[in-house]
Amino acid sequence: MLELQNVYKTFHGRLVLADVNLMVPKGATHALIGSSGSGKTTLLRVTLGLIPFDTGYVKINDQALLSFSPMEWADRIGYVPQDGGLFPHITAYDNVSLIARMRGWKKSKISERVEELRKLVDLDAGVLEQFPSELSGGQQQRVAIMRAAMMDPAVMLLDEPMAALDPLMRSTLQRELKSIFQRLGKTVLIVTHDLGEAVFLAENITLLHEGRIIQSGAYRDLLRHPADPFVTLFINAQRTLPDAAEVA
Amino acid sequence: MKKTIGLAIFLASALPLGALALRANTADSIVVGSKIFTEGYVLGEIAAQSIESSSKVPVERKLGMGSTGILFEALTTGAIDVYADYTGTLTEAILKKPDLKSIADIQAALSTMNLVISEPLGFDDTYALAVKEDYAQKYNLRRISDLVKVQGDIKAGFSYEFMDRKDGWTRLAEAYHLSIAPQRVQRMEHSLTFQAIDDGAINLIDTYSTDAKIKKSKLRVLEDDRGFFPVYQAVWVVRRAFVDEHPREWQTLKALEGSISAPAMIEMNAQADIQKLSFAKIASQFLGSEAPRSQSLQRSILLRTKEHLWLVGMSLLFSVLVGIPLGVLAVRFHAAGQAILIASALIQTVPSLALLCFLIPLFGVGREPALAALCLYSLLPVVLNTFTGVRTVDPRHLENARAFGLNRQQILFRIVLPLASPTVLAGIKTATIVSIGTATLAALVGAGGYGAPIVSGLALNDVPTILTGAIPAAAMALAAYGLFEVLGILLIPAGLRQKR
Numbered sequence: 208m209l210e211l212q213n214v215y216k217t218f219h220g221r222l223v224l225a226d227v228n229l230m231v232p233k234g235a236t237h238a239l240i241g242s243s244g245s246g247k248t249t250l251l252r253v254t255l256g257l258i259p260f261d262t263g264y265v266k267i268n269d270q271a272l273l274s275f276s277p278m279e280w281a282d283r284i285g286y287v288p289q290d291g292g293l294f295p296h297i298t299a300y301d302n303v304s305l306i307a308r309m310r311g312w313k314k315s316k317i318s319e320r321v322e323e324l325r326k327l328v329d330l331d332a333g334v335l336e337q338f339p340s341e342l343s344g345g346q347q348q349r350v351a352i353m354r355a356a357m358m359d360p361a362v363m364l365l366d367e368p369m370a371a372l373d374p375l376m377r378s379t380l381q382r383e384l385k386s387i388f389q390r391l392g393k394t395v396l397i398v399t400h401d402l403g404e405a406v407f408l409a410e411n412i413t414l415l416h417e418g419r420i421i422q423s424g425a426y427r428d429l430l431r432h433p434a435d436p437f438v439t440l441f442i443n444a445q446r447t448l449p450d451a452a453e454v455a
Numbered sequence: 456m457k458k459t460i461g462l463a464i465f466l467a468s469a470l471p472l473g474a475l476a477l478r479a480n481t482a483d484s485i486v487v488g489s490k491i492f493t494e495g496y497v498l499g500e501i502a503a504q505s506i507e508s509s510s511k512v513p514v515e516r517k518l519g520m521g522s523t524g525i526l527f528e529a530l531t532t533g534a535i536d537v538y539a540d541y542t543g544t545l546t547e548a549i550l551k552k553p554d555l556k557s558i559a560d561i562q563a564a565l566s567t568m569n570l571v572i573s574e575p576l577g578f579d580d581t582y583a584l585a586v587k588e589d590y591a592q593k594y595n596l597r598r599i600s601d602l603v604k605v606q607g608d609i610k611a612g613f614s615y616e617f618m619d620r621k622d623g624w625t626r627l628a629e630a631y632h633l634s635i636a637p638q639r640v641q642r643m644e645h646s647l648t649f650q651a652i653d654d655g656a657i658n659l660i661d662t663y664s665t666d667a668k669i670k671k672s673k674l675r676v677l678e679d680d681r682g683f684f685p686v687y688q689a690v691w692v693v694r695r696a697f698v699d700e701h702p703r704e705w706q707t708l709k710a711l712e713g714s715i716s717a718p719a720m721i722e723m724n725a726q727a728d729i730q731k732l733s734f735a736k737i738a739s740q741f742l743g744s745e746a747p748r749s750q751s752l753q754r755s756i757l758l759r760t761k762e763h764l765w766l767v768g769m770s771l772l773f774s775v776l777v778g779i780p781l782g783v784l785a786v787r788f789h790a791a792g793q794a795i796l797i798a799s800a801l802i803q804t805v806p807s808l809a810l811l812c813f814l815i816p817l818f819g820v821g822r823e824p825a826l827a828a829l830c831l832y833s834l835l836p837v838v839l840n841t842f843t844g845v846r847t848v849d850p851r852h853l854e855n856a857r858a859f860g861l862n863r864q865q866i867l868f869r870i871v872l873p874l875a876s877p878t879v880l881a882g883i884k885t886a887t888i889v890s891i892g893t894a895t896l897a898a899l900v901g902a903g904g905y906g907a908p909i910v911s912g913l914a915l916n917d918v919p920t921i922l923t924g925a926i927p928a929a930a931m932a933l934a935a936y937g938l939f940e941v942l943g944i945l946l947i948p949a950g951l952r953q954k955r
């Protein structure tokens with residue numbers, strides 16, 4: 208379970224997060240959505256423990272971020288950066304195993320865990336021997352998920368997982384990602400600006416605007432009972448392509 | 456892991472280079488120095504051989520070290536024990552008392568510095584001005600005062616020392632009421648002035664009255680009709696401690712007093728400059744003894760290679776061990792970083808010869824100041840490239856690494872340095888190649904290396920000798936280039952190489 212309670216964050220005297228409350232139940236997939244400048248990147252960095260916040264709590268399974276060392280926190284929250292964020296100088300295998308190696312895991316334990324994850328994300332064994340620049344976007348994404356899941360964290364945090372992919376690849380991978388999440392059974396928070404992606408992957412959605420949470424809930428609730436005119440505005444802005452009648 | 460192995464190979468290959476060239480310096484030996492022109496070498500060799508023939512104390516030759524300042528510093532700091540200088544140089548450049556004339560007066564003044572000089576060796580090598588014989592005939596030039604007739608036509612090439620000395624060009628022009636426009640007076644390396652006057656690029660040079668090239672270049676020495684130049688009697692200069700510790704050897708040197716006449720000196724200079732006899736041979740002929748076995752070319756190149764590798768290897772080791780951390784610090788601490796970068800850039804702007812001179816008071820003469828100068832020079836490329844390489848690492852990788860719970864050390868060694876390694880290695884490569892070139896100047900302070908034949912070849916205007924230093928130096932630079940291609944494969948992470 209990932210929980211943010213009354214989180215405030217000012218930056219150079221400007222309020223960038225105001226009274227943020229967010230709860231992702233154990234095993235659920237949740238999407239944090241907002242346009243650029245909404246504060247979602249700040250919220251992501253706060254949740255990862257990369258920057259301090261002013262007041263409030265960030266908790267995983269009722270244990271507060273501040274009671275852990277950066278390393279301990281990192282092992283509780285697996286992070287998939289935008290576009291995968293693989294280190295270019297080491298192989299996919301070394302990317303996946305990097306954190307475990309830094310924690311002093313034995314080689315045999317590492318290779319067992321990597322193999323387990325490889326099957327889970329359905330990746331060919333040969334792919335892991337290659338360097339990131341040799342992998343396709345989808346392969347990079349899956350390697351990045353393996354790396355995030357390596358330490359068996361309670362929570363997985365994904366930043367714009369589909370941003371760099373072309374539309375066809377995107378729809379394929381979205382389906383695969385959904386099944387990977389189901390197989391992992393982890394608490395997942397996806398940060399995205401794409402409402403379609405959020406609706407497809409997550410059960411619940413939180414809409415962030417100007418550092419405040421406007422509404423949290425299922426897509427249906429946002430659509431039918433918008434808490435604020437901005438919710439409707441945001442939904443309508445993500446317009447679909449004109450249909451045949453409109454084009455005619 | 457690969458990276459660690461590569462680094463180990465790199466360091467392991469740099470260290471023996473140093474050890475290889477480390478010679479045990481015999482504690483009790485007599486070191487003979489000399490100035491960097493033919494006569495200096497000849498006198499140095501005469502001193503060395505006469506001590507060798509009558510004494511068991513080993514003699515070490517540091518010939519062709521540089522000009523007066525370097526030699527004098529070397530003598531007072533004990534880096535050398537004896538060298539030949541001239542009374543005029545001692546009074547003008549060292550004592551700054553041009554009025555002192557007699558040997559007794561000069562000796563009295565030098566006593567306060569704990570130095571001792573011998574009686575004159577027998578010849579006066581004063582400064583002189585010379586023009587081409589045919590030019591002299593055309594304008595009927597016999598004396599320096601005759602130059603007034605042609606002063607609008609003069610294009611002079613004077614040595615640095617003559618231009619800068621108190622009894623040099625400026626005062627001479629005053630004394631003779633010569634007004635030659637400054638742009639018509641060029642400063643040149645002394646040995647090159649002969650080449651320039653032969654080629655007609657200049658028509659007036661300064662020279663020494665015993666210089667063999669006067670004959671070779673068909674020059675006429677103009678008479679010093681106003682007695683401007685001081686007397687330049689050649690004498691041995693030693694520390695008082697040397698006289699006390701090596702009284703027998705000092706007597707051997709004193710036995711040479713009054714034994715070298717001006718014609719004999721000109722002849723010996725000509726044997727070196729024109730007949731290209733070795734200094735060892737010339738000295739042994741003069742002393743009537745057998746010449747010490749000269750080193751074969753191969754052996755001497757091997758020795759020079761060891762000396763050169765030592766200088767380059769050690770300075771490189773320094774620049775890697777100090778430059779990389781400094782470059783990393785420069786990124787982390789902005790203000791300090793700018794200070795580090797500016798300081799190492801400033802060092803780079805100091806001409807190498809000047810830097811060597813600044814370092815002599817700190818390190819004496821020999822390998823130490825040369826190594827210190829090389830270390831300072833090779834620092835900038837390494838610091839600058841490390842700084843650039845580290846700073847241009849994508850900041851998202853750093854943030855991701857922090858999000859994965861890596862600590863500072865792990866981020867530096869696992870992420871930042873490997874990503875920056877192509878740039879860092881390029882900096883080390885630049886430093887190496889610059890260092891191989893700059894190390895040739897080390898010979899000027901007696902550090903040996905490929906510079907030694909280049910320096911003496913320059914002094915003698917002897918191209919083949921220059922090439923015995925210049926060709927191996929170029930070959931070493933090429934070899935270094937190749938070595939770094941291999942190191943690139945070992946040290947740069949494969950993921951970064953495939954990207955190119």
